[in-house]
Each structure stands twice: as C-alpha cells, then as structure tokens.
C-alpha cells in the first residue's frame with residue numbers, strides 16, 4: 001500500500017511539472033507571436049529511469065532525448081511497446097554511429113562528414129531514413145563539438161546526397177553565457193543560418209533544435225522549433 005501511494009505522488013509531481021512546462025511553452029509562444037503548436041518538446045531523459053519516461057508517455061509526451069548510447073539502448077528496448085520517438089543528442093564517437101543509427105529515430109549532433117557517412121551506411125534500406133540535424137558550433141569555440149558556422153552549408157549539401165539520412169535542420173548548444181543578451185545573439189545567429197539553408201530545402205528542413213531548461217524562453221523568442229528540456233520536466237539530475 002505504502003509503495004503505491006509513493007508511486008502516485010511521484011506521478012503527480014512529474015505530471016504537474018509536465019503541465020507547467022506545456023503551459024509555459026504556450027505562453028511564451030503567444031508572447032513571441034507564434035502559434036502554440038509551433039514548438040515541439042523533446043524530453044531529455046538522460047540519468048532518469050525508464051519508469052519516469054513511461055509516466056510522461058502516459059500523459060502524451062512522445063519525443064525523448066538521450067545522450068549516452070549505453071544508457072539509452074536498454075531504455076529504448078524496454079519501452080519499445082510505447083512507440084516513442086528517440087532522439088540522440090550526445091556527442092558522437094564515429095565507432096558508435098552504427099548503434100546510434102540502428103536504435104534512434106533522430107540524431108541532433110551530426111557535425112562532420114565521417115559521422116554523416118557512417119550513420120547513412122548503417123541505416124539499412126528497409127528502414128525509414130534517419131532524421132538528422134547538423135550541430136552548429138555557433139560560438140566557433142575550437143574545443144567544442146559542432147560544425148563551424150561557415151562550414152555548415154557544405155556539410156548540409158553532403159547530407160542532402162546521402163539517401164538514408166533526412167536532413168531536418170540545425171541544433172545548437174551555445175555556451176552558457178551571461179548576460180542573457182549574448183545567449184540571444186547566439187540563437188539569433190543560428191536562426192539566420194537556418195533560414196538561409198531552408199531556402200534551398202523548403203520541404204523537409206523544418207527543425208531548429210535550441211533551448212534548454214535555463215534558456216528555452218529566449219530560444220522560442222528567437223525561433224526555436226524544438227526545445228530540449230531535462231531539468232524542467234524531470235527535476236535535477238545527480
């Protein structure tokens with residue numbers, strides 16, 4: 001009995017956070033003169049148990065993001081009957097490309113030719129194409145993952161040619177800058193690049209993945225179409 005009650009409580013907490021987040025997204029959209037449904041929510045479930053994912057799925061969340069392959073594969077397998085959509089958002093070691101392509105529906109962190117080619121090769125003909133975003137190194141930081149801003153077009157053109165990848169858009173993780181205006185600038189710069197690339201790809205290039213718990217309102221204001229929230233939904237990670 002006791003355990004049942006506790007489970008019920010955590011249920012409520014997760015569900016009420018989900019409702020708050022959904023409401024906050026809608027409010028932010030309206031303030032930015034955007035349609036309520038113009039932003040998709042990606043629930044970042046790294047370091048969270050499969051039970052929490054199943055609970056969120058129960059209230060209608062479909063898209064989940066994971067950073068680490070080893071952690072993600074058992075969750076994906078265990079929850080396969082729920083028909084969730086899985087997004088890989090971690091940095092990619094190219095020797096892991098095969099398993100990523102086999103287990104995920106989306107990859108947000110394509111940042112070099114070798115990875116793109118390997119993902120493409122691993123995706124077999126019988127499957128639907130893998131949805132990919134190019135990760136932009138918007139701050140042009142030498143150590144950071146992501147394609148330098150001025151190389152994105154070249155990589156996009158390459159991905160266009162790969163039959164088992166579907167180029168869906170761009171993803172960015174600006175360095176956590178203060179003041180906030182610098183963050184806004186990084187998002188705005190990514191949006192400009194997104195719009196430029198979209199001109200040649202009007203149909204399928206529709207995803208601008210930017211904004212996390214701390215900065216998603218700014219990201220929505222600057223044109224994000226998918227925000228990636230972990231803490232806001234699941235609470236703090238250890």
Ligand SMILES: *Cc1c(COP(=O)(O)O)cnc(C)c1O
Pocket residue numbers: 044046067089090173212213214228229230231232
């Ligand atoms: C962990 C992570 C998130 C979620 O971060 P929160 O601040 O907890 O919302 C989003 N995107 C990426 C790439 C991450 O690694």
